[in-house]
Amino acid sequence: MKFGGTSVADAPCIARVVDILEQHHKQGDELAVVVSAQRGVTDQLIEIATKLPESKDASAIEPLIQSLRTRHMTTLKGAAPDYINEVGPIIEERLRDLHNILHAVHNLRELTPRSKDYILSYGERLLAPIIGAALEERGIPSVVLDGCEAGIVTTPQHGESTALPDCDERVRRRLGAVLKNSVPVIMGFMGCTTTGIVTTLGRSGSDYSASIIGAGIDANEIWIWTDVDGIMTSDPRVINDARVMPELSYLEVMELSFFGAKVMHPRSIEPAMRKNILVRVKNTFNPSHPGTTIVRNQKRDDRVVKALTYIERVASVNINGAQMIGRPGVARAIFSALADREVNVMMISQGSSEANISLIIDESHLPVATEALAPLVKQGIVREVIENRNVAAVAVIGSGMVGAPGTGGRIFTALGREGINVMMISQGSCEANISFVVRQEDGPRAVRVLHDEFRLSEASDE
Ligand code: ADP
Ligand code: ASP
Ligand code: MG
Numbered sequence: 402m403k404f405g406g407t408s409v410a411d412a413p414c415i416a417r418v419v420d421i422l423e424q425h426h427k428q429g430d431e432l433a434v435v436v437s438a439q440r441g442v443t444d445q446l447i448e449i450a451t452k453l454p455e456s457k458d459a460s461a462i463e464p465l466i467q468s469l470r471t472r473h474m475t476t477l478k479g480a481a482p483d484y485i486n487e488v489g490p491i492i493e494e495r496l497r498d499l500h501n502i503l504h505a506v507h508n509l510r511e512l513t514p515r516s517k518d519y520i521l522s523y524g525e526r527l528l529a530p531i532i533g534a535a536l537e538e539r540g541i542p543s544v545v546l547d548g549c550e551a552g553i554v555t556t557p558q559h560g561e562s563t564a565l566p567d568c569d570e571r572v573r574r575r576l577g578a579v580l581k582n583s584v585p586v587i588m589g590f591m592g593c594t595t596t597g598i599v600t601t602l603g604r605s606g607s608d609y610s611a612s613i614i615g616a617g618i619d620a621n622e623i624w625i626w627t628d629v630d631g632i633m634t635s636d637p638r639v640i641n642d643a644r645v646m647p648e649l650s651y652l653e654v655m656e657l658s659f660f661g662a663k664v665m666h667p668r669s670i671e672p673a674m675r676k677n678i679l680v681r682v683k684n685t686f687n688p689s690h691p692g693t694t695i696v697r698n699q700k701r702d703d704r705v706v707k708a709l710t711y712i713e714r715v716a717s718v719n720i721n722g723a724q725m726i727g728r729p730g731v732a733r734a735i736f737s738a739l740a741d742r743e744v745n746v747m748m749i750s751q752g753s754s755e756a757n758i759s760l761i762i763d764e765s766h767l768p769v770a771t772e773a774l775a776p777l778v779k780q781g782i783v784r785e786v787i788e789n790r791n792v793a794a795v796a797v798i799g800s801g802m803v804g805a806p807g808t809g810g811r812i813f814t815a816l817g818r819e820g821i822n823v824m825m826i827s828q829g830s831c832e833a834n835i836s837f838v839v840r841q842e843d844g845p846r847a848v849r850v851l852h853d854e855f856r857l858s859e860a861s862d863e
Pocket of ligand 1: 406407408626632664
């Protein structure tokens, strides 16, 4: 079971978490728990770490440490009052380490990807001992482990690392015996390389940690506890009548999370899918709601379109040039230039005349992408590269679209009727996803129009 940032935001929230765990423990379930940082803490750490190399003094460090101290000590007092003397010094020591590392970053005027990952792992490091103590306080024996101790070894790709195949074996070795007589509380989001350097799995990475752990221990089920009733037809912050979907396939959730649904980390389905483990998404604040069940093959569903996602912070890159026509290797040159600089391409479309290739990338990667592509213009491989930041991507998702004619027609007719101009379209060959790009200001309206067109707020006979 994984609990997200809002679920552990303060002592009353943690009491709910412990209620849930206690209930399952009493039923005789063997449990492994993965926790993320308290809501907002990872953002605070990112903010200070990225600003320190440029700041003229280190005066921002002390107030941050003080606010983390107040928050975590208050949480500890509320959640595990009998453990203040035991866990208080652990929190103090971690705050001292964090303080020292932040000063080092300021003195060196340098934040390497490696030090950034180490700093970001402190949100989870500060919280996990509190959850462990809160369980002990209820008489449930627990063992607190960092990601590395739990067996999560990763690629050295800092900030976005991926679990290595031998995680299964390591996790089983580390947790197998522990599970029999206690509840391991594992710090999510972090792992380490094979040489022990701390890595992070990308934002929202504790979902991924939970799936890696679940696959490693051959769990019967993986439960992701969050602050909404389940995975919804669209982001509830954009669509106020978005509806919780009772059941989705692994493929659908992968498509949803790849295309920006903030509810789950994009790689978190893969370990569960490999072991065919059922995943549930449930609400810590409404535990009796059945939530969303994620399985390999869902029951038959007549709905063609099931969900919509909207990604705001993207940029389009249009690469033009008649030179590209009939010339092998142009695509290779473009994609290897981008891959060399670790620019992640979310969508690709190429006109049949081959004189144009359009890409959608994360907006934050745009400066690096521009640099990476400039030599291709100089070498005459392409004529020009035109960028546009004022775009948003929308993805229409549903495995029922496979082999169902007319869905594309319905999508683009509805958008046309509302005067929304579509700038680029892409459909993967798995057909579970049709995505398109519009002007940024049209994004939310495009989602609204399609949510209505496919009547997603109305329950079907699922
Ligand atoms: P946690 O801290 O539990 O990991 P997150 O904030 O990472 O929670 O993810 C849950 C949030 O994701 C919800 O509060 C909701 O606002 C947002 N969200 C975006 N798209 C969806 C969606 N399709 N279904 C459900 N929630 C979504
Ligand atoms: N604490 C990390 C983050 O904010 C991981 C997570 O919440 O899943 O991204
Ligand atoms: Mg999350």
